[in-house]
Amino acid sequence: MLAAALVIGFSAVGNSGQAQAQVLKVAGPWEIGGIDPAQTGYVFSRLQVAETLVSADPSGKLVPALAEAWSVSDDGLTWRFTMRTNAIFHDGTPVTAEAAAAGLKQAHAGVGVLTQAPISKIASDGRDVVIQLEKPFAALPAYLVHFSTIILAPLSFDDSGRVAKIIGSGPYKVKSLTPPLKLELEDSGKWWGGAPGIGDVSYLAVGQGETRALMAEAGAADLVFSMLPVSVDRLKRNPMLDVRIATIPRTRILKVNAGSSFFDDAEERQALSYAIDRAGITKVILRNAELAATQLFPPALPGWHMPDLQPLTRDLDRARQLLTEAGWTPGADGILEQDGERFSVTLLTYSSWPELPPIATALQAQLREVGIDVKVSVGNSSEIPSRHQDGTLEMGLISRLYSIVPDPVGTLLQDYGPGGSDWGAMGWSNDELHSVVEQLAVTTDPEERAPLQRRAVEILQEELPSIPVTWSELAVVANKRITGVQIDPLEVNYGLASIRWAE
Amino acid sequence: MRRFLLTRLAQAGIVALVVGALSFALMHALPGDPAMRIAAGRYGPDARIVDAAEKVRLELGLDRPWAVQLTDWIGSLARFDLGHSLVTGAPVLEELKVQLGASVWLAGAALLLSLLIGPTIGVFSGLRPGSLTDRLGLVGAVILRAMPPFVLGLILMLVLAIWLGWLPPAGFGSWRELLLPALTLALGLAAVSSQVTRNAIAAVAKAPYFAFARHKGLPEAVVVRRHGLRNAAIPVVSFLGLQAIYLVEGVVVVESIFAYPGIGHALVHAIIERDVPMVQGTALVMGLMFVVLAATVDLASAWLDPRLRSTQ
Numbered sequence: 001m002l003a004a005a006l007v008i009g010f011s012a013v014g015n016s017g018q019a020q021a022q023v024l025k026v027a028g029p030w031e032i033g034g035i036d037p038a039q040t041g042y043v044f045s046r047l048q049v050a051e052t053l054v055s056a057d058p059s060g061k062l063v064p065a066l067a068e069a070w071s072v073s074d075d076g077l078t079w080r081f082t083m084r085t086n087a088i089f090h091d092g093t094p095v096t097a098e099a100a101a102a103g104l105k106q107a108h109a110g111v112g113v114l115t116q117a118p119i120s121k122i123a124s125d126g127r128d129v130v131i132q133l134e135k136p137f138a139a140l141p142a143y144l145v146h147f148s149t150i151i152l153a154p155l156s157f158d159d160s161g162r163v164a165k166i167i168g169s170g171p172y173k174v175k176s177l178t179p180p181l182k183l184e185l186e187d188s189g190k191w192w193g194g195a196p197g198i199g200d201v202s203y204l205a206v207g208q209g210e211t212r213a214l215m216a217e218a219g220a221a222d223l224v225f226s227m228l229p230v231s232v233d234r235l236k237r238n239p240m241l242d243v244r245i246a247t248i249p250r251t252r253i254l255k256v257n258a259g260s261s262f263f264d265d266a267e268e269r270q271a272l273s274y275a276i277d278r279a280g281i282t283k284v285i286l287r288n289a290e291l292a293a294t295q296l297f298p299p300a301l302p303g304w305h306m307p308d309l310q311p312l313t314r315d316l317d318r319a320r321q322l323l324t325e326a327g328w329t330p331g332a333d334g335i336l337e338q339d340g341e342r343f344s345v346t347l348l349t350y351s352s353w354p355e356l357p358p359i360a361t362a363l364q365a366q367l368r369e370v371g372i373d374v375k376v377s378v379g380n381s382s383e384i385p386s387r388h389q390d391g392t393l394e395m396g397l398i399s400r401l402y403s404i405v406p407d408p409v410g411t412l413l414q415d416y417g418p419g420g421s422d423w424g425a426m427g428w429s430n431d432e433l434h435s436v437v438e439q440l441a442v443t444t445d446p447e448e449r450a451p452l453q454r455r456a457v458e459i460l461q462e463e464l465p466s467i468p469v470t471w472s473e474l475a476v477v478a479n480k481r482i483t484g485v486q487i488d489p490l491e492v493n494y495g496l497a498s499i500r501w502a503e
Numbered sequence: 504m505r506r507f508l509l510t511r512l513a514q515a516g517i518v519a520l521v522v523g524a525l526s527f528a529l530m531h532a533l534p535g536d537p538a539m540r541i542a543a544g545r546y547g548p549d550a551r552i553v554d555a556a557e558k559v560r561l562e563l564g565l566d567r568p569w570a571v572q573l574t575d576w577i578g579s580l581a582r583f584d585l586g587h588s589l590v591t592g593a594p595v596l597e598e599l600k601v602q603l604g605a606s607v608w609l610a611g612a613a614l615l616l617s618l619l620i621g622p623t624i625g626v627f628s629g630l631r632p633g634s635l636t637d638r639l640g641l642v643g644a645v646i647l648r649a650m651p652p653f654v655l656g657l658i659l660m661l662v663l664a665i666w667l668g669w670l671p672p673a674g675f676g677s678w679r680e681l682l683l684p685a686l687t688l689a690l691g692l693a694a695v696s697s698q699v700t701r702n703a704i705a706a707v708a709k710a711p712y713f714a715f716a717r718h719k720g721l722p723e724a725v726v727v728r729r730h731g732l733r734n735a736a737i738p739v740v741s742f743l744g745l746q747a748i749y750l751v752e753g754v755v756v757v758e759s760i761f762a763y764p765g766i767g768h769a770l771v772h773a774i775i776e777r778d779v780p781m782v783q784g785t786a787l788v789m790g791l792m793f794v795v796l797a798a799t800v801d802l803a804s805a806w807l808d809p810r811l812r813s814t815q
Contacts, residue, residue: 027673027762031772034591039545111546111555162592178601179591180772181764182675204674206762210657214672218664352548380775381548382539382556389553401549414551422553 023200024482024499027215028225031180031205035163038112041147046494047203048196049185050150050168053081053100053129054141056406058246058488060302062141066095066151066169067129076136076442081129081144086192089153090173097124103151104129104144106161112148113405116414136442142407145492171196171497181205196497197484209354216241216477223485223499227475228354229287235477242478246489247300249403250472251293252359254347255384255396258465259427261338262345262394267322269464273312274319275370281362282470285355293468296460297402300471300489303450304408306457312468319370328371336371344373349397350381359469360397385422398423399472403490409440412456416465425465433459511798515791522790523580523783527573530779537777538565544590544776563589576783585787586780588773595784598769603788605675606765609758610750612681613688614743621693622739625700626727629735632705640697647694652753656687656760673762684761688753692746699742703735710734737808744800751789 026047032040037050044050055065067081087095101124108114108122117140121132131140143149153167166174171193172185187199204221206212213231215221217238227235227243236243254272256263263269278292294311297304328336328343336343349360357378364374374395387393400415400423402408415424416433436456443449460466478485483502486495530537541563542555560566579586585595628637647655663683664672674680707713708731716726755767766785773781 033545034593036545036592039547039591111542111550111558115554116551178764179593179598181762204762206673208760208762211660211673211760211762214657214660214665215674218668218672220664220671220673350548380535380540380543382543382552383535385552385556386536386539399548404549422551 022198023202024198024223024496025221026201026203026223026225026494026496027206027212027221028203029205029207029209029212031207032177032183033180035166035177036110037107037150037152037163038110038148041112041150042491043183043203044166044168044170045147045150046491047172047183047185047201048170048493048496049166049172049174050152051087051170052145052147052149052151053083053104054144056142056145056490056492058486058490060300060403060406060490062145062406066100067144070141072140072444076138077133079131079133079140080125081131081141083127083129084192085127087169088190088192089169090167090188090190091153091155092190093153093155095151095153095169097127097129099154100124100129100151102154104131104149106157107149110148113143113146113410114149116410117143138440138442138444139405139407139409142405143410146405147492172201175200191497193497197500198482198496201496213477216479219479219481222479222482223494223496224477225474225494227477229285229475232287232475240480242480242485243475244478244485244487245288245473245475246487247291247298248472248474248489248491249298249300249408250399250401251296251298251468252353252356252397252399252470252472253293253296254363254467254469255388255393255398255423255426256465256467257391257394257426259391260394261341262343264427265326266463267326268328269467271319271322271326271370272367272372273464273467274315274322275367275372276312276363276467276469277314277366278312278469279314280366281359285358285362286470286473288473291471291473293471295457296466296468297408297457298471301402301408303446303453304402304457306454309457309461312461316370323370330371334371335373342373343371344375345394346375346377347395347397348377348379348383348387348393350379350383352381353399356397356399363397363469388420388422388426393426397469400466406490406492409437412437413441416460420465428463428465430459430463430465433463507798507801511794515794518790518794519580519787520577522786523576524573526783526786527569527576527779530774530777530782531569533777535777537779538563540775540777541565541589544772544778559589572779576780585784588781589778590773590776590781595780598781599766599784599788602764602766602769602785605763606754606758606767608681609684609688609763609765610754612685613692613750613753614746616685616689617692617696617746620689621696622700623697624693625697625739626704626731626735628697629701629704630708630727630731632701637701640701644694644698647690650691652687652691652756653760655690656684656757659683659687659690660761673760675763680761680763684757684763687757687761688750691749691753695749696739696742696746700735700739703738704731707731707734733807737804740800740803740807744797747793747796751792 030043032043051065053067055063057063066087068084070081072079083097101122104122108119118134118137120134123130156163156165156167158164171191173188175184175186177183183203185201187196209228212224216224235241279289282291283289295309299305327338331337347360349356351357360376364376367374384396384398402411414421420426436452440452476487481502482499484499538556538560542552542559546555587594624640628640660672663670670683671680713730716730758765758768770785
């Protein structure tokens, strides 16, 4: 009887749930820890609550957002971004160049990407936001796509200049926010781009990949981001669901200490690369053989991915030969030795990306085949930069995003500039690459840029200061109740406003 | 009664100091640079962590001697101020209000459901020891207790949310979302409370006063209600205090898999991100919850068993 009562009770609830079916339910892994744009701006930018001056389309091309046009002076030092006239903040005030300049000044003083651009002054001049540079920097508009530069209404800030609430200018405004898991949005009724197809949106942060998959299957979410590879095949068989996959500009790489005796020769790093069975890793762990990283940049970065480049492959004989040439000989237990030193290194990785630890153990087994002894240590992501700084990092398996801004020049400057960086080269330097990247930073013409981009990629492929292992993909599951879903490999804007209920 | 309350208040004070100092010491004993962890927690792994960490260190005064930091915390605690989260910047007390509220609902619903399920099965099993019901109850209890909460949670999600489509698999906001995580915890609790009840009822059923009640011709239901339940409830209630440990442990896991905001979820994140004030705050609240729970169990036991009142 109890069971019968429960069944009746649950069925009744199931029916009453239909009344709320008009809300577009979105689930993703990102939590909303706070409302500081540098911290969680991506949630507000992807869900179209707040906008940046410049945006990027799914192919990476820069497109107007709050600024309808931009130009640079002949000396490359003064950029003018002309604001569109019909943009209004959710509190009804117009989005002016003044408000935008004030917001960008805040972003520049914080910890976001803008701090890396050589900016000397930000001001407003009529409808224009004027940015003065210390030296020419062609990638500036791409930096203004980053979520830490979202433009908020002046009333968003409290007296001390901190963001106290999110008043953006996008198609959706915040109805309620329950940090760190839930965000409810509604049609702002004021967007310059017109009314969104679905007025109400609810976003739920679901940390566990299995739970997200079950939510998609149960129809409890209409749109679910970042599915685990193990769930994708099962979800693809579900006739109610539409699974879309895009390669994103994120590569899992081995960051090696090229200053150590293990990796100071290019031959040693090449040998390491030859020892890696990328196809095996991608097939078994990532369930998609296409993700084997044959070069640093994935196909999602046109102009930076070179289809005709000699691919990185597995060749154990070549690996052993290169290691012998570098002076390593097998010891009694099969582990290589040189001048009494064993080729024994620690591979540090972290679990923020759940696939990294299993990939690290696969690498451990593969490198053992050529006589390299690897100890795997799983910690927190901050340990990689920390051990880079104190020089104790031997080898790290990391997941590196190349579209922090849509122009990878910014990331290249950081990662392979003099001295390397947290996530980039360690103990490695290449004058030619520096000069190529410096030239890229000041060159805007795509035709002039192309040969420079090619040369940069070639140097990285030959020298391997970081060894590419696999590319990454973004799997998005949409319920067939909705149409108009677009996958954005750059993860700038999920285009919720163009989603509609299917007929 | 007054002495009882005063003793418990003193206990709460000691718990607050010990938990706060212990979590502070443990967080500082962890390897790695706290500023780096906090920066990674705030700005994500793709940010320029080293630069961000320097700003964080300056902003939060992490380079001050640890003794100064701890004294500050105790001083603030005396003013009922738990400080600010190092990651979100929001007052810890405000964050706890939301998280604790959610967890209390979850734990309360779980306890209620477990009391509906466990003792009911226990009474039926205990009245007929060795029967099929009794043996099935034991097998069920062993399986449920042996299963970690996350496995049980996933199974329930699969059955009730996917196959039957009765409940949403995750989320929060209404009682429908509360049911699955609460049931996950409740089944684990019921697994044990059903057996405790069963043994208590079986013992009571053997007692002379119970046999006498039957002999004098009272209907079985009346015998059980008047002479069985109250006596059997004493061990069950004292057992509930111990169950709180399972509940807190389960809440941490269950909140994570069901995307349910709560104190367990907050604690796990705060530890990873080295958010010391949040860790101290959540640990403190959990510690105080134990004190309150223990006091409630004592009071309930005294109400059920008059012999205990004289000893308190």
